[in-house]
Amino acid sequence: MSANRTAAPMVIVGAGHAGVQVASSLRERGFADPIVLIDAQARTPYQRPPLSKEYLNGAAPDPAPLRHRQFYDSNNIQLRPVQATRIDPHARIVGLDSGEQLEYRYLVLATGAGNRVLDVPGADAPRVRYLRTLDDARALRENLATATDIVVIGAGFIGLEAAAAARKSGCRVRVVDTADRVMARAVSPATSSRMMRVHSREGVIFHLGRSVRELLGTGPLKVRLDDGTTLPADLVIVGVGVTPATQLAQDAGLTIENGVSVNEFLQTSDPDIFAIGDCASFPDPRATTRTRLESVQNAVDQGKFVAGHILGDRAAYHALPWFWTHQYSTKLQIAGHLSRSDESLQLGEPEAFSILHFQAGSLVAVESFNRPGDHVAARRILAGAEAPTSAQARADGFSLKLYAQSMIAGGRPETQYQSAGSAPRIDADGVQAR
Structure with a gap:
């Protein structure tokens, strides 16, 4: 690690669970240098898990902030609603969409991931929704209040949680997925069978092993599948996975491998730049290949780890992954x-x-x-x-x-x-x- 660069601040790009945790852990452990936390969203960083669960069916208010605004002010953490547009690792500068160039001592990329977009004709219709942000969830909650027929494309965690919320709102729900079982990437076949029975008992209809060919209409929609089946839809919810946000790192010449590639200390190919959370792939000693995890646990644990490493801890990252979902x-x-x-x-x-x-x-x-x-x-x-x-x-x-x-x-x-x-x-x- 480079030493004795105290003039420039610690810069964190991304104010989700991972980025906020780095800043919080640094301050809790006595890090005294300036910290700048960059995120394009104008609102105070908030909890993400409730968005696809209780919030969707109106059973919960807006999610709580990760830290109250006063926390950032009292801990000298600059929370800046700007977009990072480029990184110059040699000059140790982050370019911002405001035109400013921000020098850094260490840089943490906690840029997260973006929704994978459904690429079929008609997928840009107004009643096709994704779920990632609070604004997405607010729009979906309003739509669920008036919709009758919902088609959920994607039977992963987000898709099934949205399906459960839609059923609780009284909608008829059909779920489409190309896999032959639900949550196939994340759970065992026995658990897939169990969760599918849970949803089937609630009235959800599944179309597994099927792909969407096109969406027809602009108001009430029709979802046409590859076997010719046509499903009616007042609203289509798309949950077909995410893509790690790596463009900033790639343009800076950092190594990309199913995300921003990091070593056992969560350092990128530039040792003064770290990557954590949904955007990073790391060598997990418990897995057979490099791992990229999309979970709050991973984001928080990696944020704590990077703070510790910057402050002198030298153990390799080996936190146990864990996940949860609440459906009905x-x-x-x-x-x-x-x-x-x-x-x-x-x-x-x-x-x-x-x-x-x-x-x-x-x-x-x-x-x-x-x-x-x-x-x-x-x-x-x-x-x-x-x-x-x-x-x-x-x-x-x-x-x-x-x-x-x-x-x-x-x-x-x-x-x-x-x-x-x-x-x-x-x-x-x-x-x-x-």
């Missing part, structure tokens, strides 16, 4: 990397259970349905050094919570649950095994 009365929480799983085991009750995933006999991920205690325990276990084996998990009375407690107590985990009684086993369809 079902809360799904995931800890760890499912991509490594070659064996699974499901434990619990028919409506509240966890699916444990193993690789070569060792626990690597847990999906929990309405079992928040299991999720907390799984995060503690997977972040530790001694995860249970599949043989241990199949023993009578095994409990993730008891195992985690034994880790804290320093005991032998395999001896903690032999007398606890047999936990009920349920199969992949959620039916208790006999």
Whole structure:
């Protein structure tokens, strides 16, 4: 790292969860130099997760700010509503759309990602909506109040959360996805089946393994699929993924690989420029390939890490990934990397259970349905050094919570649950095994 450059400020591009966390953590740990936080949005940075959940169906007010405005003022953090237009790594300058050139000591790119746009004829119709910002969510909430037929294109987290909000608003909902199961990129086949049943019970109709060919009309729309099926739609909600915001980094000559490429310290190919959050791909020791994660946990953990690294911490980044989604009365929480799983085991009750995933006999991920205690325990276990084996998990009375407690107590985990009684086993369809 370059040393002794105290005249220029710390500059952070992007005031989402990741960028705000860097600034907050630096100040909390005693960083005294100027901090400039750049974001093109004029409003104070706010919480994003509620936008696709309670906010959409009118059950929640505007999301809370990440930090109140007074926090930035009292901590000498300049929050500037401008757009960064270029980076000159050699001159150590960020160009702004105001014409100003801002010198930096260290630079953090927390530029996030943008919605992938539906590329079919008619996709620019007025009643086609995306969901990323508070303005997007406000427009969607107004539309849901008057719509009858909704077509959601994309069965990922955002698409299904929007579908749930639309059903709660009384709309008829159809979901289209090219994959043959819902949330296919993020969850196991058993979890996909479970979430699809949850939505089907609520009246959502699925068209899986199908692609959209065109949108017809400008008011009430018709969505034509590749098999010729035509779906009526007062409103189309598009959730077909995101694209990492890398143009600024690419134009500056930084390495791009499924996002802005960073090393184990979250440094880009220029060691004084960091990239974090949705825009960054990093070498995750728990994964088989470079990883780019779109989650609040990842953004916050990486923000804390970069602040620590700038202040002298030298450990590599290795935070455990975890995710969650709330749809109807079902809360799904995931800890760890499912991509490594070659064996699974499901434990619990028919409506509240966890699916444990193993690789070569060792626990690597847990999906929990309405079992928040299991999720907390799984995060503690997977972040530790001694995860249970599949043989241990199949023993009578095994409990993730008891195992985690034994880790804290320093005991032998395999001896903690032999007398606890047999936990009920349920199969992949959620039916208790006999």
